[in-house]
Amino acid sequence: MIHEIATITIDPAQAAEFEAAVGKARPYFEAAAGYVSFALQKSIENAGRYLLIVGWESVDAHMVNFRNSDGFQVWRSLVGGFFVSPPSVEHTLAVI
Template sequence: MVLESAEILVKAGMEEAFEAAVAQAAPLFRRARGCTGMRVLRGIENPRAYRLLVQWDTLEDHTVHFRGSEDFQEWRRLAGPCFDGAPEVTHLSSVLEAF
């Protein structure tokens, strides 16, 4: 499992529009090859800061298959106008889970 973590800063006043765009785009992620789940978190100290977390079976499911798809283009069309700069994306793998 690979966890995509995208730090997204949203333009001031566009928080509701961004959240609506994410809700509209959720099916794009759900049907993507290798996507096993997603969630979006909003900052408390900075409500313009969001974190998109997407679980993928493999790195390539995100970087090759999803990013090369029409669904990715649609995601960017929906949410991109709300971005205040490019999202910072990293990929993570689990080394410990203790809940």
């Protein structure tokens, strides 16, 4: 399993609306082939900064299956308007 970690920055005044939109988008991740887990974490020190952490069976499950799905388009339509800048996305693999 790998993790997609997206660092997302929004206007802190829109936090409640953003979190609700992510909640609406979550089922589209869960429906994707290769989906494993989902978490949205809010920074304590940096208002408006979030980490979206999604577990996938492989990088392709994220980059091919999900990114090419209608669910990805719904995700972006629900939350894209909140982004102050494009999210930074990387994939990680547990080593210990």
